[in-house]
Amino acid sequence: MRSNTFIFTLLIVASLLIYSGCGTGNGSGALSTANVAEKVYVAPGEQDQYYEFFSGGFSGQVTVHGLPSGRLLKIIPVFSLDAEKGYGFNEETKPLLMTTYGFIPWDDSHHPKLSQTSGVHDGKFLFINGNNTPRVARIDLSTFETTEIIQIPNSAGCHASPYPTENTEYLVAGTRFSVPIPQKDVPINSYKENFKGTFTFISGGQEPGTMDIAFQILAPGYDYDLAHSGKGVSHGWSFFTSYNVEEENTLKEKNSSQYDKDYIAAVNWKKAEEYIAQGKFQEWPSEYYHNYYDDHTHMATATKKKGVKVLIPSECPGLVYYLPTPKSPHGVDVSPTGEFIVGSGKLSADLTVHSFEKMLAAIEAEKFDEVVDGIPVINFDAVVAGTVSSGGLGPLHTEFDGRGHGYTSFFISSEVVKWSLETYEVVDRIPAYYSIGHLSIPGGGSMKPWEDGKYLIAMNKITKDRYLPTGPEMAHSAQLYDISGDKMELLLDFPTMGEPHYAQGIHASAIVDKQVKFFPLEENNHPHKALTEADTKVERKGNEVHIYATMIRSHFAPDNIEGIRVGDKVYWHVTNLEQDWDVPHGLAVMGAENAELLIMPGQTETLVWTPKEPGVYPFYCTDFCSALHQEMQGYVRVSAQNANTKMTWSLGDEVFGE
């Protein structure tokens, strides 16, 4: 009887505990709601303090949110077609998506990284890698448009990228999927013998239009997962995590998780520059594309390039070292001073903090356990500075504030853990909803976190009940935390597009003044521009018809066109004559098999249309531009292939013809 009472009491206590646990389980106590709301409320007409750039993951794009409100500001098409903007559909942007595999209209965009000057985000450019068909793109932050894409040859799974160096001297790219390099037809189970990885260094990050493959380093066939370039004391080095040091090619979830430690590769790129200068490289005939969009011609050009310089570690002593790091590390993050290199062993509870200073001393003293393919493996104890025993499980990524703390995401235990860079002790922890992947502190990956770290954004992989349900697929959820105090505080949930694999934030003041509001017509160098209505015309060249048209509130010139024939390939070259902010015009043509054009003021874009049947086809402006937007439309007459309808074009009463 007594024991029954005891058990009964225990049950009540337990259920109360569970109940109270549930009460705080959704992460916002009722008492603090008003206080929290004030911290994220951006009043109508007011603007956010930060831009936060999220990768779209499998959407292939970048999305821009404002902080602290979480409001979605823009979706920037990068690696995937975007019918809304005609991106990848119009003739001007198609070349951006050219690769040696052909026109690739999709990719898996992963890590947005802001350009840096002296280790600080300068607000000029955003770079992002495409994982699937290895590429790195530049987004110009004066226009928020993709302006450059370079393909990475000798690569597969461009995941450990782009992670710029301190002054954006280089962007890096490590191979998550090792493959035969150069590619060849071999049995898959010859992995250990034939498969390799590469570390690629891309130059030209500072200067638009000049991105190129500076050099590649051939590496053992591990899976190089993530990277970070050194800064401050470690400037001149880049670090790459690896897993699958087991070099297995099947059932990797088990087979690649067997070793106690994998490696962080430390690459001395200044040494690489010396070897390149000395000519100690192999010249490989690898082919790749460099694609550049010019804001004056309003056109991209795709250039096929051939030849890369490849460095072989065994021929280049001191180029690469391996730092043993427990349990298939995912993120490798460098502290603001550049001294600490934090490896997150994703299958462990602990973080490994390597010391750059100790690494240099160990290299000097040659404290190596072994040498793999010419790469010395530094003794673990000789390089490790400390271990953060987190009490959590599944650490992935770390960012930093300016007050000596690291903040690490823990996927399995679904939390953010704050720890001290001095004592390696955990000082705070807070749940994430649910299963946090990446996290971001504006400036937290640079040498100077903005405002010493005010906000932290969690990017969660599982959404479940956080929003109104939307069928089987739901938006991935981001969470905003206030980290300015001793205790982290959850402020806000907001949905994101695709699957963000990282985000970077920058104070609005670094970007707003650089904004292009429209493109001056006098600077328009598009080969098919029409800068006034008097310049508009229609030209036949065999089966090709070129329409040079203009648009201004609220009409097209010309708006009646006759003489097109079935079988013609019709090029609509349309110039938006507006010279005012936020007055784009669209062009949609009935039956066009691609998309609309959405043309910014001062810009020229081209839509190809191949009418299949005779008839009269309307075209119209898709962007509600003015009070008479609905009237902004026209007609094209399409005649049979053998018809001899005269080519004419007109606007109002004046008719022009060939």
Added chain:
Amino acid sequence: MRHVPRIIFLAGAVALLGTFLAPIWRITLEAPQYPQGVTMYIWINKLGGDEPGTLQNINILNHYVGMKMIEPESIPELKYFPKIIIGMAVLGVVFGLINNKKLWITWGILLVILGALGIYDFYLWEYDYGHNLSDDAPIKVPGQAYQPPLFGSKMLLNFNAISYPHYGAAFIGIAMIFSFVSFYLKKKEEDK
């Protein structure tokens, strides 16, 4: 002290050239979707805006109500007003050198008359733009004219039109005042 009135008069005559340095009038259109307003600047010799595309943007707005295009090339005043200003400045310098107070006051009064004529001319242009509207305008509001005010503000459909002189006009004012002051000082000196 003997030269002070003459220096003042000459300074005023030369100051007249300052009208080339800044617009003499400004008209701003305000509406909710134009949070910064759209401002047209009227110079002695040209039309301008707060942005390169301003004149085009104003013409786009105006064409809905059938207003004529504002085209600087078709406004002859922008060509001969600068000549008048330069002529007056040269005349002023000559009068200053002649050192005759009657010529100075004549010059000042002439400038006032010319200024008044200029403002009247400006009013006529405003009237013409605001009233001579195309019959086939997309937006026709019976009885509505779109003449902006000379001074002050006025609602024109959804726009509040605000019109005031700008810095350039101050140079003309300075020239006028200086001519009268120099006349007065010289008269006082001669009366002694």
